[in-house]
Each structure stands twice: as C-alpha cells, then as structure tokens.
Amino acid sequence: MTTKAARTVCLAAMGLLSCAWPVFGETYSFGVVPQENLAVLSRLWLPLLDVLAQKTGVKIQFETAPSIEEFNARCRQGRYDFIYVNPYVYVQDGRAAGYAAFAREAGRMHGILVVARKSPIRRVADLKGKRIAFPDPQSFGGTFLNKQLLKASGLDLERDVSVSYLSSHDDAYQAVLNGLSDAAGGVPRTFGLLPPQARARLRVLARTPGVTTLPFAAQRRVPAAAVESVARALTGLADDERGRKLLEAVGIKRIVRAADADWDDVRRLAAGGFAR
Numbered sequence: 266m267t268t269k270a271a272r273t274v275c276l277a278a279m280g281l282l283s284c285a286w287p288v289f290g291e292t293y294s295f296g297v298v299p300q301e302n303l304a305v306l307s308r309l310w311l312p313l314l315d316v317l318a319q320k321t322g323v324k325i326q327f328e329t330a331p332s333i334e335e336f337n338a339r340c341r342q343g344r345y346d347f348i349y350v351n352p353y354v355y356v357q358d359g360r361a362a363g364y365a366a367f368a369r370e371a372g373r374m375h376g377i378l379v380v381a382r383k384s385p386i387r388r389v390a391d392l393k394g395k396r397i398a399f400p401d402p403q404s405f406g407g408t409f410l411n412k413q414l415l416k417a418s419g420l421d422l423e424r425d426v427s428v429s430y431l432s433s434h435d436d437a438y439q440a441v442l443n444g445l446s447d448a449a450g451g452v453p454r455t456f457g458l459l460p461p462q463a464r465a466r467l468r469v470l471a472r473t474p475g476v477t478t479l480p481f482a483a484q485r486r487v488p489a490a491a492v493e494s495v496a497r498a499l500t501g502l503a504d505d506e507r508g509r510k511l512l513e514a515v516g517i518k519r520i521v522r523a524a525d526a527d528w529d530d531v532r533r534l535a536a537g538g539f540a541r
Contacts, residue, residue: 292324293487296345298336298479299329300400300407300434300455309458313502313511320501321494332432333401340364346484347495352531353405355480360525366480367496369523370454373475376410377456379449381441382468386448389418389471395447396427398440404450405531407434410473411450413534435459442466454516477528481520496522 297310311327318325328345330336337354339345343362350359352374355366380386386395392415400407408430412422420426429446431437434455440446442463448470456464481499483492502508503519512518
C-alpha cells in the first residue's frame with residue numbers, strides 16, 4: 266500500500282491524523298478489539314498509533330471490526346499484522362493463525378458486573394430473575410469471566426437470569442443507564458473510559474478473579490525488526506508524560522514485555538470452554 270493510500274485509510278477511520286512515517290517499506294495493519302464503539306475506539310487509539318509510527322518508522326494502519334465477534338473471526342483468519350486482542354482468542358486460535366504475543370498491559374485483567382447506582386441489588390446472588398447485558402458472546406472479560414462469576418455464585422445461566430448480547434462494552438453499560446437491563450458485564454478499563462456523568466450513575470457490583478491481560482501480538486509475516494521496534498516503543502510509552510497521557514486515554518497504565526507462556530492461566534480456563 267502506498268503512503269497516500271495508508272493516509273486515506275487512516276483519515277477514513279474518523280478523520281484523524283495520518284499514521285505513516287516510512288522507514289520500513291510496508292504498511293502494517295494494527296487491529297484493535299472493539300470493546301468501545303467505533304467513534305470512541307478510533308478517537309482513543311489513533312493518536313497513540315500515530316506516535317507509535319513516529320517513534321518506530323513503522324507505517325501503521327488502524328483497523329478494527331463492527332463487533333467483537335467479527336474482530337475475533339478476522340484474527341482467526343490472520344487478517345491483521347498486529348493485534349490487541351481477547352486473550353481467549355489468542356490462546357485458542359492465535360498461534361494457529363500465525364500470531365505471537367510480544368507485550369501486554371501490566372497487571373491483571375478482571376471482569377466486572379455493573380448495576381445502577383441506586384439499584385437495590387447488593388450481591389451477585391441478587392441477580393436471580395434479573396436481566397444482564399453482555400458486550401458480545403465472544404467477549405472474554407466482559408462476558409466469559411463474568412459468566413464464571415455468576416455460576417460460582419450459584420446462578421444458572423439458562424434458568425436464573427435473562428441474558429442479552431450487545432455490540433460493545435459501551436452498549437452494555439448504556440443498557441443499564443437506559444433501564445433496559447439490571448446489570449452489565451464489562452472490565453475496569455472500559456468502565457473507566459465512560460464519561461464521568463455516566464459512570465457516576467453506575468456502581469460496580471462485583472469483580473472477578475484476575476487473569477493475564479490482553480496481548481499485543483504480531484503475525485509471523487511481519488519482520489522481526491519491525492516487531493521489536495513496535496515492542497520497544499509500546500513498552501516505553503509510560504516513560505514520558507506524552508506517552509503516559511496516550512496510555513491513559515485508552516485506559517492503560519503501562520505496557521510490558523510478554524511471552525506466550527504468560528497466558529497459561531487463560532489456557533486453563535479455556536480448557537473448560539465458554540460458559541453458556
């Protein structure tokens with residue numbers, strides 16, 4: 266793809282800055298899981314990828330998908346060169362699709378169940394007979410981890426609760442705000458990115474045990490030098506004020522180096538399959 270074409274694609278993704286500074290000759294797609302809606306996702310991630318390209322000389326093209334399910338399907342096809350992806354998809358299909366993780370968000374990943382601030386619901390068990398909105402059937406933190414929490418609290422997912430699936434974490438939270446659902450599944454990162462006035466109307470009911478965070482991974486077709494350059498730049502973002510602000514905008518404190526074995530805890534969970 267030419268530099269002009271790369272610029273056109275980046276501008277098309279919500280009209281922000283071009284993402285290309287040519288040192289490496291190829292343009293590489295960077296797929297970001299759509300936990301937020303497209304307008305929010307591109308607004309948050311394009312400035313970070315813009316700076317990443319400046320720091321590395323790697324021409325980067327922001328990409329996502331209309332839903333988490335579609336994004337996961339594209340990852341399984343090896344469509345993107347770099348991905349920030351659901352860890353369940355990575356451990357189940359990532360290696361077969363040609364991806365290898367090189368970095369991840371520092372800390373642990375948790376699912377959260379959110380209710381209206383004035384809701385009388387105080388315990389997970391109080392959700393019996395209630396409506397729960399999940400982001401997407403294939404959302405790991407927002408759906409899978411929270412379903413495990415519901416089951417551990419003695420709730421039968423088929424009989425005890427009414428489940429609906431929406432397109433994103435934002436949509437799940439909005440369902441509670443609009444009175445269409447009694448609770449929503451999400452993760453602390455996306456909850457923290459809600460507008461303050463919306464977040465003030467919600468309350469975190471419960472948090473799941475932690476697992477390894479979402480991986481940043483690269484396709485085997487990407488040259489090792491380009492992967493290493495991107496890895497150095499991502500893990501160095503928290504070292505200066507500008508980088509910290511970019512990370513804060515996407516709800517991340519720091520990115521650290523990672524190895525495939527870091528997700529062995531997710532592999533153990535995946536062995537049981539998605540809770541239905």
